[in-house]
Amino acid sequence: xxxxxxxxxxxxxxxxxxxxxxxxxxxxxxxxxxxxxxxxxxxxxxxxxxxxxxxxxxxxxxxxxxxxxxxxxxxxxxxxxxxxxxxxxxxxxxxxxxxxxxxxxxxxxxxxxxxxxxxxxxxxxxxxxxxxxxxxxxxxxxxxxxxxxxxxxxxxxxxxxxxxxxxxxxxxxxxxxxxxxxxxxxxxxxxxxxxxxxxxxxxxxxxxxxxxxxxxxxxxxxxxx
Numbered sequence: 125x126x127x128x129x130x131x132x133x134x135x136x137x138x139x140x141x142x143x144x145x146x147x148x149x150x151x152x153x154x155x156x157x158x159x160x161x162x163x164x165x166x167x168x169x170x171x172x173x174x175x176x177x178x179x180x181x182x183x184x185x186x187x188x189x190x191x192x193x194x195x196x197x198x199x200x201x202x203x204x205x206x207x208x209x210x211x212x213x214x215x216x217x218x219x220x221x222x223x224x225x226x227x228x229x230x231x232x233x234x235x236x237x238x239x240x241x242x243x244x245x246x247x248x249x250x251x252x253x254x255x256x257x258x259x260x261x262x263x264x265x266x267x268x269x270x271x272x273x274x275x276x277x278x279x280x281x282x283x284x285x286x287x288x289x290x291x292x293x294x295x296x297x298x299x300x301x302x303x304x305x306x307x308x309x310x311x312x313x314x315x316x317x318x319x320x321x322x323x324x325x326x327x328x329x330x331x332x333x334x335x336x337x338x339x340x341x342x343x344x345x346x347x348x349x
Contacts, residue, residue, distance in 0.1 A: 126346045127308070128275055132293060133285045134158040134263060141283065141335055148343050153280070155272045157292060158263040160185060163242070165260050167192045173234035174199045174217060176247075176255065178224045180208035182239045185261035193237065199227055202334065222333055223313065228253065243288035245315065263288055268296045279306040279325075281345045283338055286312070290320035308349045310342040325349065 130153045131141045138156045145152040162185040178201045197217035200206035206216045220227035233252030242262040284290045308326040311317040317327050330337040
C-alpha cells in the first residue's frame with residue numbers, strides 16, 4: 125500500500141504542486157501550513173545594478189514599492205521566480221539554478237538589492253559586491269488541523285520546500301506527539317533537511333532545486349518507503 129503525499133507549502137504553490145501530483149496519478153493531501161502576507165517596507169535610496177530575487181513571492185507581495193525598481197534587471201533564483209518577475213513587468217537578466225549563493229558568488233562588483241522574505245538564506249558576496257536587503261513578505265504559520273494530524277499519524281510522505289516549513293512542521297509534530305518515524309520527508313535543499321532535524325523515517329533531498337524534482341522524488345517514495 126502506498127503512502128499519501130502531503131503538501132504543506134503555501135498558496136499558490138500548494139495548488140500548483142498538487143495539480144502536478146495529480147498528473148502523476150497521485151492523490152495529494154493539500155494542507156498549507158503557511159500563508160504568505162506582505163509586510164511594510166521602505167524603498168532604500170541609491171542606484172542598484174540588479175535585483176536579487178529568491179522567490180516568486182517577491183513579485184506577488186512586494187506591493188507598490190516595487191515600482192521604484194521597474195528599470196532594474198532581475199537576477200532570479202529559478203525559472204518560477206523569473207516568470208513571476210516577467211509577469212510583473214520586469215526584465216530578467218539571469219536565471220540561476222541551485223540557490224542564490226552560487227549566483228552571488230559570480231556577480232561582478234556593484235550594488236545589488238535583495239528583495240526577500242523574513243525566512244531567507246544568508247548570502248556571502250565576493251569582494252566588491254554590496255547587497256542591500258529589504259524584506260517585503262513573511263510566512264505566517266498555521267497549526268496542523270485535526271484531519272491532517274490523523275493522516276500523519278498513519279504515515280505519510282511530506283514535501284518540504286523551505287527551511288521555515290521544515291522547522292514549523294517538526295515543531296508541530298513534536299507538540300502534537302505525532303510519531304516522526306512514520307513520516308518521510310522530501311526536501312528541496314540540504315539546508316532544509318538539516319533544519320528538519322532528526323528522528324524521521326526517511327529524509328531525502330531532491331537532486332535539483334525545482335518543484336518538479338521534489339515531486340518526482342516524493343512520488344517514488346510514496347511507493348517505496
